[in-house]
Amino acid sequence: MKKIAIIICARYQNCGGGKCLRAMRERHGGFASYPASETVEIVGYSTCGGCPGGNIEYVPAEFIKNGAQAIHLATGLVVGYPPCPNIRRFKTFIETQFGLPVVVGTHPVPLKYLKAHEKLPFWKESAMNQIASEMIGEAPEIMALYD
Numbered sequence: 001m002k003k004i005a006i007i008i009c010a011r012y013q014n015c016g017g018g019k020c021l022r023a024m025r026e027r028h029g030g031f032a033s034y035p036a037s038e039t040v041e042i043v044g045y046s047t048c049g050g051c052p053g054g055n056i057e058y059v060p061a062e063f064i065k066n067g068a069q070a071i072h073l074a075t076g077l078v079v080g081y082p083p084c085p086n087i088r089r090f091k092t093f094i095e096t097q098f099g100l101p102v103v104v105g106t107h108p109v110p111l112k113y114l115k116a117h118e119k120l121p122f123w124k125e126s127a128m129n130q131i132a133s134e135m136i137g138e139a140p141e142i143m144a145l146y147d
């Protein structure tokens, strides 16, 4: 049993979480490293609290009380436009302050979003593929399922 929590970008606070839950069920994107035989339970779900992300300071403590073993920063932080400028800070802060591993990404990057970002010169500079390799490294046909 793996217990995880998800933090989404507050710009998408009305999101129903459908793509994240699908990816968790099908072990795509940020969930690909969890074996299909292992149950994954969501024990926390929240937004960052809105720019600049004040909830990051507090909400991991609540997740830990509920048994969270890892926190996923939702894919919307990476592929929303503009991408969240604080992803690396969030990851470093949570891992340092709370000792929980942070996975950047939930569902795979939708293929149409990846193609749009790849046209932008600063996408390459952001080196998102280094910190979000599981969600960006999915096979194109899997990414297309999330368009």
Ligand code: SF4
Pocket (backbone or CB within 6 Å): 008, 009, 010, 011, 048, 049, 050, 051, 052, 053, 077, 083, 084, 085, 086
């Ligand atoms: S861009 Fe970043 S800091 Fe701003 S609302 Fe989204 S996740 Fe939070």
